[in-house]
Amino acid sequence: MTPGPNRDDCEKFEIEIGMRQHGALDAAEEALLDAHLATCDGCREFARLSGATASTLQADVRDEVARIDWGAMERGIARLRRNYRLKLWLAPLFLLQVPLTFLIATGHLPPPDVMAVGPVSTVAIYVGWVWLVNRPFREVLAVVKSPEDLLRAYRRELRRQKLRTGAFVAVNGALTLFSAAMIAAVPDLRGKLIVAGVTAVMAAWTAYDLRWKLPRINRALAALGTEAEGSR
Amino acid sequence: MSPAITADDAVPDAAAARSVDELALVERFRASARAADREAAFAALFAAYRARVFTLCRHLTRSAADAEDATQETFVALLRALPTFRGESSLGTFVHRIAMRVAIRQRERSVRHADLRVEPPPATTAGQADPVEAGEDRRRLWAALEQLSLEHRTVIALFAVDGLGHKEIAAVLGIPEGTVWSRLHLARKRLAALLAA
Numbered sequence: 001m002t003p004g005p006n007r008d009d010c011e012k013f014e015i016e017i018g019m020r021q022h023g024a025l026d027a028a029e030e031a032l033l034d035a036h037l038a039t040c041d042g043c044r045e046f047a048r049l050s051g052a053t054a055s056t057l058q059a060d061v062r063d064e065v066a067r068i069d070w071g072a073m074e075r076g077i078a079r080l081r082r083n084y085r086l087k088l089w090l091a092p093l094f095l096l097q098v099p100l101t102f103l104i105a106t107g108h109l110p111p112p113d114v115m116a117v118g119p120v121s122t123v124a125i126y127v128g129w130v131w132l133v134n135r136p137f138r139e140v141l142a143v144v145k146s147p148e149d150l151l152r153a154y155r156r157e158l159r160r161q162k163l164r165t166g167a168f169v170a171v172n173g174a175l176t177l178f179s180a181a182m183i184a185a186v187p188d189l190r191g192k193l194i195v196a197g198v199t200a201v202m203a204a205w206t207a208y209d210l211r212w213k214l215p216r217i218n219r220a221l222a223a224l225g226t227e228a229e230g231s232r
Numbered sequence: 233m234s235p236a237i238t239a240d241d242a243v244p245d246a247a248a249a250r251s252v253d254e255l256a257l258v259e260r261f262r263a264s265a266r267a268a269d270r271e272a273a274f275a276a277l278f279a280a281y282r283a284r285v286f287t288l289c290r291h292l293t294r295s296a297a298d299a300e301d302a303t304q305e306t307f308v309a310l311l312r313a314l315p316t317f318r319g320e321s322s323l324g325t326f327v328h329r330i331a332m333r334v335a336i337r338q339r340e341r342s343v344r345h346a347d348l349r350v351e352p353p354p355a356t357t358a359g360q361a362d363p364v365e366a367g368e369d370r371r372r373l374w375a376a377l378e379q380l381s382l383e384h385r386t387v388i389a390l391f392a393v394d395g396l397g398h399k400e401i402a403a404v405l406g407i408p409e410g411t412v413w414s415r416l417h418l419a420r421k422r423l424a425a426l427l428a429a
Contacts, residue, residue, distance in 0.1 A: 015417045022391065024398055024413075049427070050420045056373060057392045061287045064296055070282060076304045077278075084308065136337070140309045143333045144326055145316065149406040151383050154336060220340050225381025 009036065010043055017047045021054060087133045091126050155224055162217045169209045176202040254280065254323040261314055278307055281324075284393050285331045291389030292335035294342050294378070302338040306331040325403040328396070332386060332404065376426035384419035391416060 013036045019025050020033060037044050102110035139157070143150055179199040186192045254277070261273035282303065289302035309330050317326055377385060390401045402409045 011417075014421070015413050018416045018420065019398075019413055022398055046420075046424065049424050053373060053420070053423060053427075054388075054391065056370060057291065057377070057388070058394070060370065060374075061290045061392065062394070064290060065283050065286055068286065068300070073282070073300060073304060074275075074278065076300070077307050080304055080308045081311070136305075137309055137312050139337070140330055140333045141313050141316070144313055144329045147321065147403075147406055150329060150332060151386065151405070153406075154333070216340070223382050225383035 010040060013037070013040070013043050014046050017043065017050055021051060084133070088130065091129045091133075097122055097125070151224060155221065158217055158221050158224070162214065162221070165209050165213055165217065169206055169214070172202055172206045172209075176206055255319060258314060258317055258319075258323060274307075274311065277310070277323075277327075281327050282307075284324075284395060285327065287393045288328060288331050288389055289335040289338070291377075291392055292332065292385065293338050298338050298342055299335075302331070302335045305338070306334045309334060321403055322400065324396075324400055328390070328393075328400075328404040329406075332390075336382065372427060376423055379426055380419060380422055383415065384422055387412065387415045388419050388423070 013033055016025060016029065016033050020030060025033065037047060099109055102108075102114065142157075143153055146153065176199060179195060179202060183192055183195050183199065186195050257273045257276050261270050261277070264270050264273070285306050286299055286303045289306070290296065290299040293299045293302055306327070310327060313326070313330060317323065377388065380388070386405065387401070390396055390404060396404075398409060398412055402412045405412065407415070
């Protein structure tokens, strides 16, 4: 009786099936693979399914690519670039916010002490705005600057996000409780309303992070898979 | 089925010639003082990579619309990144790494918006024995692809891009070539199991 194929060999040949489909086997290796395929139904079926799957996926998207209006896509890129420039140009307006607001509210420019406080806050807002506008690019460009495992870098980024968000929820939650307790301690109604408003904003922020942001990060981590963790 | 040999593997000189042209374009983009010259260089880069970037994004996102958005964002990010390109990797690796990161973010966004329905590409059933059955098989295939982990899906997506060789795929993912093959194998095993279920 002829012995059946060894499972360890099948594993090796299954990897080689993928390599052959992408032209990475030499003639001798192909001959060995063919000899194995001639005797192994499981590997033949795996080769058939792998080939059919790869060609279907390629053909499906190739048809879609042929139908794309590239001119419209170029216009879309131009629009995104315009939006980005516009967002950056909006930033300098923040530098004028204190004198402008004062001018509109009172009809004259603010006194020197207010003018002195203004630049500090406006520069802080300006820096924050530019940081925010550039944030998506920073995330993307971080991965091309380093040649490391892209998915491992992504996993690290998600874990950092999770840690930051968790810490923020803890601190913000504690401050929200403290702020809520302070409402009763404030003597006048106007003060109570201001503290209640601040408390509501902080509570909403905490709830958003707990209800949507943390679950989204957890989902992304779960969808990543486990192999990238140990791959070298 | 005939083996899907990539253009780079079949004609090694073509890849070298292309990379020389690309480097010249990148240099033209960076060095030119005239906006029109920079735009022309960028348009040439867009024409060279648009199909491959879209294909990669299409396999990583849930619909053609998401893939188009991701493709546009990839090229905007490329414009920002080109001044930092030092030629340590090929431009193709650089572009595809950006595309992958952007597509992953687009995918995350579509999950956030609870748009969980997968939209396979429109069927091309002309000449097939049973178009209905073929269409159903394709829907099952795309649904099974959706259930793969991101690390398995990315490797299948990269191998589905015409003209990307395994060396470049390893560089795009930032992993050794041996890991690329074993990851492709595990991804296909998982996909086969999902299709058989």
